[in-house]
Amino acid sequence: MTRQPHPTVLFVGAGLLDPEAGTRTPDSWLLVEDGLIAGSGRGPAPETGDAVEVVDLAGATLMPGLIDAHVHPTAFSADLGAAMDESPSYVATYAARSLNAMLRRGFTTVRDVAGGDWGLARAVDEGLVDGPRLMFGGKALSQTGGHGDFRAPGRQGNDTHACCPGAGVVCDGPVEFRRAAREQLRTGAHHLKIMLSGGVASPTDRIDSTQSSEDEIRAVVEEAEAANRYVTGHAYTARAVNRGLRLGVRCIEHGNLIDESSIELFLEHDAHLVPTLVTYQELSRQGARNGLPPASQAKVDTVLNRGLDALRMAHEAGVNLVFGSDLLGGMQDRQSEEFTIRGRVQPAVDVVRAATVNAARLLGLEGTIGTLRDGARADLVVVDGDPLADITVLASPEANVRAVLRDGEVRYGRDGWR
Numbered sequence: 001m002t003r004q005p006h007p008t009v010l011f012v013g014a015g016l017l018d019p020e021a022g023t024r025t026p027d028s029w030l031l032v033e034d035g036l037i038a039g040s041g042r043g044p045a046p047e048t049g050d051a052v053e054v055v056d057l058a059g060a061t062l063m064p065g066l067i068d069a070h071v072h073p074t075a076f077s078a079d080l081g082a083a084m085d086e087s088p089s090y091v092a093t094y095a096a097r098s099l100n101a102m103l104r105r106g107f108t109t110v111r112d113v114a115g116g117d118w119g120l121a122r123a124v125d126e127g128l129v130d131g132p133r134l135m136f137g138g139k140a141l142s143q144t145g146g147h148g149d150f151r152a153p154g155r156q157g158n159d160t161h162a163c164c165p166g167a168g169v170v171c172d173g174p175v176e177f178r179r180a181a182r183e184q185l186r187t188g189a190h191h192l193k194i195m196l197s198g199g200v201a202s203p204t205d206r207i208d209s210t211q212s213s214e215d216e217i218r219a220v221v222e223e224a225e226a227a228n229r230y231v232t233g234h235a236y237t238a239r240a241v242n243r244g245l246r247l248g249v250r251c252i253e254h255g256n257l258i259d260e261s262s263i264e265l266f267l268e269h270d271a272h273l274v275p276t277l278v279t280y281q282e283l284s285r286q287g288a289r290n291g292l293p294p295a296s297q298a299k300v301d302t303v304l305n306r307g308l309d310a311l312r313m314a315h316e317a318g319v320n321l322v323f324g325s326d327l328l329g330g331m332q333d334r335q336s337e338e339f340t341i342r343g344r345v346q347p348a349v350d351v352v353r354a355a356t357v358n359a360a361r362l363l364g365l366e367g368t369i370g371t372l373r374d375g376a377r378a379d380l381v382v383v384d385g386d387p388l389a390d391i392t393v394l395a396s397p398e399a400n401v402r403a404v405l406r407d408g409e410v411r412y413g414r415d416g417w418r
Contacts, residue, residue, distance in 0.1 A: 006035040006408045012045045013056045017063035017388065018372050019356040022349040024388050030062060032378040035408035039374055055418050060402060061386055063352075064370050065108025065132075065379030066394070067359035068335065070253055070274050070324025072167065073098035073131075074115035077291035078283070078328040084166045095120055098332055099131025105336050105397040108379035108406045109133040109359075109369050111191070113232060113253060114140035114148070114167040118187040130411060133379075135363055138184035139169040140193040140234065141177055141220060146170070146211040147199035147234055168195070174219040177212070181223040190363070192224045196233040196249070197240035200283065200300055207303065208257075210240045214247060221248035232274075236303055238262045245269050251362060253324065256280075256303040258310050266319045272362045273319050275311050276326035278338040280304040283331070291329055312345040321346075322362050323355035340395040348391035355394075378408035382417060 009032045016028040029045035031038040039046070048054065073095040076086070095116065102110060109132050112120075116136040123129040142148025148168025171180045181192050194217060198209040212220075217233075224231045225248070232251035233244040238259040241252050245265040251272040255262070258273075266273060283300045314321055323342075325335045342351045360370035369377050382402040385393035393400050402417040403410055 006033075008033050008048075008052045009408070010045055010048050010052050010054045011057055011062055012054060013058050014062040015057075015059060015386065016040060016042075016372060017061050017352070017386075019064060019349070019353045020371060020373075022353075022388070024061060024386055026059065028062075030372065030380075032380075032405070032408045035378055037372060037374055037376050037378050040372060057382060061383040061393075063381050063383060063387070064356045064372055064376075065381055065404065065406065066106045066355045067109045067111075067323065067363070067370055068102065068107050068132075068325050068355070069111040069322045069359045069362060070113050070276050070326045071102065071110045071332075071335075072115050072326065072328060073102070073110075073112065073332075074120070075167070075328040075332075078331070079291035080167055080328070082291065092120065092123075096123070096129040096131070099124065099129055099134070101333065102335065103131050103404055103406070104401070104412045106381040106383070106394070106401045106404055107132045107335070108381070108404065108411075109135065109363070109365075111135040111137075111359075111363060113137055113191075113193050118189075121188075133369075133406065135190040136188075137191045137193045137232070138187055138189045139180075140167060140195060141180050141184075141212075142168045142170055142195040143211050143213075143216070144170055144172055147195040147197070171216075174213075174215040177216040178219040178223055181220045185223065185227045185229065189229065191229055191251075192220055192231045193253075194220050194231055194233050194244075194249070196235035196244045196252075197237055199234060199236075200280075200303065208237055208239075210237075210243060214243070217244065217247045217249065241265075245271055251322075253326070254303070255314070256307045256310050258313070260313070263313060263317045263319060266314070267317065271320065272322050272358070273314050274322045274324040274362075275307060275314075275342075276324040276338075277307045277311065277341045278334055279326040279328070279331070280307060281337070281341065282327060282334050286331060308341070308345055311342065315346050315350065320358055320361070321350070321354045322359045323351075336395045336397050338395075339391050343391040348388050351391050352387055352394075378405055380405040 030040040076094040121134040230250040233249040356370035404412040
């Protein structure tokens, strides 16, 4: 699909929200040229020619586009095992709708951590799917009976062909894990994901189990490092988290059951933590009607109640915290509620940073997205209200998000937003 030339736009009368500085500056301007931020400041805007569109935001907040570092747009149901029997074309169509909804909430970049692939990322890049920039890892790597093995106990077959839209690939032993890692990297994966503990959505494991042997973890870490990529690990307990961090895993998903020993390792290795608190809230509220099997429903409370304590502990210690939602099926429309939950234990500015500059650093795109620096991609959100004064502004995008730009193009604009 042929892209139109990027328009040159001058925003005036804006409250510029700079997450790096932690400030919102009223009566400011920002210039967008060729899809990049070309300058910003307070006070009178620079003189422009007739070819420049001038948009007066009349006091609305202008901030970097949001980043969600844990999404599953292909997860059309909370029953992840169902995906193995579904049509890839159905799953792709569902994902297109899911991604478009994320964009309209203000998310201009998302990281898919199991399920999405190079084809979906390409469709977004080429404009076939109107959604956020998609950073994908392909299929998550799991041992037999691990969190990426979604077979019911009586199912014996395990088709891992690339055409099948399942979220995981089952492998055993360092040779198989290494081969599976290379397969994901071969398709252009931006990261690798490995299962380090049991999970909620998998039918045959325990939350408190450790998964993947040390040799298997080392093999995946070696392959990621050789390709200048990184490994993220699904893990809940301190035992599983600590094991992964010691072996070179550089990001942990969830981490609800960590302790002080985990905090020390996060700081020692400059690792990232991606809590996903909204998914447990919604699984508890509506998981059953969204396809969550009974065996998985019984696991939710184990991690639900400890998540906020883990977030508070990590925040107070200065761990690199990144925004993630991890919602499945019809629960994905609650994505922005994660802002409200985090706001219970973190200052608003730190929640905003988790969804902008911190996430950009994790993705290796620091200074390129999640920022208002000159030369950064013009991924921008126009918001009514001040998220630094009230983080719940971002939790109600249908009411407060006026417009969303990605690479300088308006991808969503509420009626009358200009």
